[in-house]
Amino acid sequence: MTGNVLLQIENLHATVEGREVLRGVDLVVRTGEVHAIMGPNGSGKSTLAQVLGGHPAYTVTAGSIRYEGKDLLALKPEERAREGLFLAFQYPVAIRGITNAYFLRSAVNAIRKHRGEEELGPVEFMDALEEKLKLIGWDDSYLNRPVNDGFSGGEKKRNEILQLAVLEPKLAILDETDSGLDIDAVKTVAQTVEKLRRPDNATVLVTHYYRILTHIQPDIVHVLSAGWIVKSGGKELALELEERGYDWTREPAPVA
Amino acid sequence: MTEHYVRDFQTFASNGAAGAPAWLREIREGAIARFAELGFPTMKQEEWRFTSVAPIAETRFTLAPAAHSPLPAPAEVERLQLGAGPRLVFVDGGYVRGLSSLAGLPNGVYAGSLAAALQAGPSGELARAHLTRLAHWRDSAFAALNTAFLADGAFVHVPAGCVLAQPLEVVCVATVGGSDGPKVAHPRGLIVVERGAQAVVVETFASLGDGVHWTNAVSEVVVGEGARVEYYRVQREGRRGYHVATTQSRQERDSYLGLHAITLGGTLARHDITTVLDGTGAELILNGLYVLGGSQHADHHTVIDHARPHCASHEFFNGVLAERAHGVFTGRIIVRPGAQRTDSKQTNNNLLLSTEARADSQPQLEIHADDVKCTHGSTVGPLDPTALYYLQSRGLSPETARSLLTYGFAAEILGRMRSADLRDRLDRLVRAELA
Numbered sequence: 001m002t003g004n005v006l007l008q009i010e011n012l013h014a015t016v017e018g019r020e021v022l023r024g025v026d027l028v029v030r031t032g033e034v035h036a037i038m039g040p041n042g043s044g045k046s047t048l049a050q051v052l053g054g055h056p057a058y059t060v061t062a063g064s065i066r067y068e069g070k071d072l073l074a075l076k077p078e079e080r081a082r083e084g085l086f087l088a089f090q091y092p093v094a095i096r097g098i099t100n101a102y103f104l105r106s107a108v109n110a111i112r113k114h115r116g117e118e119e120l121g122p123v124e125f126m127d128a129l130e131e132k133l134k135l136i137g138w139d140d141s142y143l144n145r146p147v148n149d150g151f152s153g154g155e156k157k158r159n160e161i162l163q164l165a166v167l168e169p170k171l172a173i174l175d176e177t178d179s180g181l182d183i184d185a186v187k188t189v190a191q192t193v194e195k196l197r198r199p200d201n202a203t204v205l206v207t208h209y210y211r212i213l214t215h216i217q218p219d220i221v222h223v224l225s226a227g228w229i230v231k232s233g234g235k236e237l238a239l240e241l242e243e244r245g246y247d248w249t250r251e252p253a254p255v256a
Numbered sequence: 257m258t259e260h261y262v263r264d265f266q267t268f269a270s271n272g273a274a275g276a277p278a279w280l281r282e283i284r285e286g287a288i289a290r291f292a293e294l295g296f297p298t299m300k301q302e303e304w305r306f307t308s309v310a311p312i313a314e315t316r317f318t319l320a321p322a323a324h325s326p327l328p329a330p331a332e333v334e335r336l337q338l339g340a341g342p343r344l345v346f347v348d349g350g351y352v353r354g355l356s357s358l359a360g361l362p363n364g365v366y367a368g369s370l371a372a373a374l375q376a377g378p379s380g381e382l383a384r385a386h387l388t389r390l391a392h393w394r395d396s397a398f399a400a401l402n403t404a405f406l407a408d409g410a411f412v413h414v415p416a417g418c419v420l421a422q423p424l425e426v427v428c429v430a431t432v433g434g435s436d437g438p439k440v441a442h443p444r445g446l447i448v449v450e451r452g453a454q455a456v457v458v459e460t461f462a463s464l465g466d467g468v469h470w471t472n473a474v475s476e477v478v479v480g481e482g483a484r485v486e487y488y489r490v491q492r493e494g495r496r497g498y499h500v501a502t503t504q505s506r507q508e509r510d511s512y513l514g515l516h517a518i519t520l521g522g523t524l525a526r527h528d529i530t531t532v533l534d535g536t537g538a539e540l541i542l543n544g545l546y547v548l549g550g551s552q553h554a555d556h557h558t559v560i561d562h563a564r565p566h567c568a569s570h571e572f573f574n575g576v577l578a579e580r581a582h583g584v585f586t587g588r589i590i591v592r593p594g595a596q597r598t599d600s601k602q603t604n605n606n607l608l609l610s611t612e613a614r615a616d617s618q619p620q621l622e623i624h625a626d627d628v629k630c631t632h633g634s635t636v637g638p639l640d641p642t643a644l645y646y647l648q649s650r651g652l653s654p655e656t657a658r659s660l661l662t663y664g665f666a667a668e669i670l671g672r673m674r675s676a677d678l679r680d681r682l683d684r685l686v687r688a689e690l691a
Contacts, residue, residue, distance in 0.1 A: 053649050056641070081651035093646040096605075097664030097671065103650075106660065110651030146668070163650065 003031035006171055006202050007052075007072075012063035014051050020061070021047040023227035029171070032199045036213060036238060037206045039224035040246040045206045046090055048224065049175035052204075053087035054080055067171065081107075082114035084170035088160035088177045095147035100159065103147045104129070104166050111167065132165040135192050153180045161192050168196065172203045178212040190215030210242035223249045257313045258292050264319050265404050277374055279384060280406065287393050288404035294397040306584040306616050307526055307555040312498050317470050320431070320439035322350025322408060328464050330355055333427055336462050338490070338681040341422030344368060344410050347429055349441040351408055360422055364415045367424055370444060371408040382413055386448050390476040390504035396528065399502045402442040402474040409444025412457060416450040416480070423456040423488075423678060428473070430493065432465030445475030449483045451508075456486040456675050461501075463494035463521070470498040477505040479513050481535060486514040486674055490682070493521035495550060501527045509535025509564070516673055517556070518682060519546040520689050525554040533560070533567040544573035545669040547689045548581035555584035560600065562591045565625075568599040572672065574665045575606040576690065577613035588620040589632065595625045602632040607639065607665045662690060 007029040014022040021044045029035055039045050051058050052065065054077035065072040067085060075083065095103060101122070109119040120128070126143075133139065136158050148156050157177050164172055174193070178186050190212050193203055205212065213221075213235065221238045223231040223246070230249050231237060241249070265288045269281070276284075296313040297304040323346075333345050333355050344367060345355035351369035361367055366379050370387075373379040393400040410426040428443045449455045461471055471493060479485045493499050499522040507513050519525055531540055546554045560569045575583035585604045606615035617634035639661050647657035666686045673679040 055645060077645060077648040078651050078653055078657075081649055087649055089646065089649075093640070093643045095643060095647070095661065095664055097667030097669075098660055103647075103660075106652060106656070107650035110653075110656070114651070146664070146671075167650070 003033060003199065003202070005029075006031050006068060008066040010064050012048075012051070012065065013061045014047055015059050015061055016047060016057055021227055022051065024063070025224070025228050027222065027229065029202050029204060031202055033219045034193070034197065034203045034205065034216060036218040036221045037204060037224055038208070038221060038238060038241055041208070043224045044227045045208075045224050046175055049087060049090070049173050049206050052085070052173050053077060078110070082111050086164055086167055086169035086172045088164060088172065088174040090175040090177075090179065092148050092156040092160055094149040094151070096149050098147050099144050100147050101126070101129070101143040104163065107163065107167060129166065132162060135165050135195060136162050136188055138162065154182065154185050157181055157189065158185065161189050165192060165196060168201075170201050172201070173206065174203065175206045176208060177205075178207055178209060183211075186212050187215055210238050213238050225249055258295050260316060261401060262288060262292050268319060268405060275375070276407070277380065277384075280374065283388055284404050284406060287400045290394055291397050291400040291404055294400060296397060303557065303586075306582075307524075307553065309500075309524070309526070311524060312470060312500070315438055315468065315470070317438050317440035318436065319405060320348035320441045320469075322441070323347045323352050327352060327355065328429060328431070332464060333429065336427050336429065336460055337425050338458055338460070338488075338678050339423045339425065341424060342367065343425040343427055345427045345429070346408070346410065346443055348431055348439065349408055349428070349443045361424070362418055362420065364418055365420070366411060366413040368411060369408055370411040370446060373411045379411070379413070382448065383411055383446060386476065386478050387446055390478070390506055391474045391502050392504070392530075396502060398472055398500045399474050402444065402472050402502070405442040406444055409446065410459070412447045412455070414449045414453040414455045417452045418450075419453065420455040423458050423675060425458040425460065428459065428461045428471070430461075430463045430469045430471055430497065432463055432467040432469050432494065438468040438470065440470040440472060443471065443473045445473070447475070447487065448478045449480060449485050451480040452482045453480065454484045456488075456678070458488040458490065458678065460490045460492065461499065462492050463497050466494050466496060468496050468498070471500070473499070473501040475501070475503045477503070477513070477515070479505065479507040479511040481508040482510045483508075484512045486516070488516045488518070488673070488678060488682075490518045490685075491521055491525060491527070492685070495521065495523055495552070497522045499525040503527065503529045505531045507531070507533050507535060507538040507540065510537040511535065512539045514541045514543065514672070514674060517544040518686070519544070519548075519554045519556070520685070522554065523552060525552075526557075527555070528557045530559040531561065531569070532563055533569060534563045536564045536566045538564070538567045540567070540569040541672060542569065542571040543669055543672045545666055545686070546573075546575045546583055547666060547686060548575070548583060549578040551580045553582045556586070558587045560587075560589045560602075562589070562595040562598045562600060565594065565596045565598070567595070569601070571602040572669060573604045574669050575604070575615055576609065576662060576665050577606060577615055578609040580610070580612045582613070583615045585616070585634070586618045586620065587632070588622060589630060591623040591625050591628050591630065593624045596627040598625065598628040598630065600628070600630045604634040605665065606634070606636040607662060608637060609639075609662065659690070663687065666690065
């Protein structure tokens, strides 16, 4: 791969509620790449995703994250989003009373405003949305429902992918978007990610399961274990994990 | 503290209200006696444990002369109307024909002054058949006081099968000021929608001026068999106003009632809503919103009485409480013996926007039938930090995220209103209140 470096994580240490969960993560993501980060429960996968998103409950104690050459950790969550970073939540939040359409348009316009572009009115926005809805196989009815309110687990995940499709980020981090989905939904998610793939963007798939990788071609697969990346390789590494489990990858963590 | 009301009643009964029919004069006599017996409620009473009406009891309110001159300018009243359809205007409880507009009402509909209706033959009989039948003045000092001073009010009668194309609005304004101390008005509403008819009715309560006054309102809503009614009640009185209200509805079989209660105004507001589902297959949506700030206090007591089987009620009350505001919600669902297959859901969510804001929420279920589905739940708390983070992660500033989440609390209630035009107007009103 010859893309530009989009994300560079060096020796990242992070704590949540005083407990160290990330213990020296190194990762380089270039434009045009799809990375898969796999690992057992409690390995720090979601923590890594949340630290990238800027969740206030997580504290970075050492290391650095550079995004397009900028210090990502100096940016607030909304600034990260406006700069083209998108985090698909493992547990999307319900927003009572606010329709999906209004929410999506607010998000699009926050980013457009930041870029100095004109904000979209409701009608223009709806036109642009039609095509995105088709991608995930939804009709308009989902737009008039309150954000994730009363949605099934699968619908919430699809809604994250709809946001991904609408916001067209430079860097998408998908935090276990495939968990809890049936096979058809996993396929839809995977196909949408593939369709959105461009030479100037990148995706980091955080996943517990191999099955989504049957529909997506990752360039690099990483194994996160006990707070750091213990192995990286091609798709064959994912297959090996599928067959052998995670135990064989475990190595003692480096002394912090 | 009740004596001066009894004295004022004697003056009232011998002067202004002398023209009323004998049956009404009799009810009034009974009501003032009952008021004197009950007295103002105190916080020692279970139904009043979160709300002190001492500021009302201790103020010497005198009866506002109804519809006295100078009358408000038409523009002052028009801005209070939500839509552009027919309207009935009441000033301090008295009907003002000159400010009202009845164009566009179908033939056969009576919409106008209760006092006038009582004078005439057929409309008087109609009013008599329903007036004071629902509002339990024997149980409530405030309803009793309103009934004692019952002289005029809005009377809306929609005959069987008739469909009102536009919302019919009742605008009740209280004038404030004058040299002779704070005034009380006792507006009355009687809305009767007969079998198979359809109507959207709005009642708006507002103050013209910023001073102390008291509105003690009672409205009765009768929904006939198979009738469909949307009833909106908007209380946007001044920040120094006292507002006590009783709303009672009764539904016959297969009817639908959407009752939407919006409370924005008043320094102290208490609204008792009692709805009776009194015919099989009736459906009720009881939908309420209170948006309070400063030191406003609003107390909503709702009772949903499932008297017959196969009825459905869905109740949603949301409160947005800023600064030192205090919201109280007590919601009781009664399922009577034999009211099988009742489907009842009640939720009350309160958003506290400051550490000094307070909400008390008391859902109560009283079930005397075994084959029913009843759920209730309530929440009290600040904005959800996870939701804030979620919105920020989509590019929204923390300020925008906070205002969106806050607005969502109100929008959830507004979203259940079926009349799109009214919903949009109320949406603007609520947004202005939240800004």
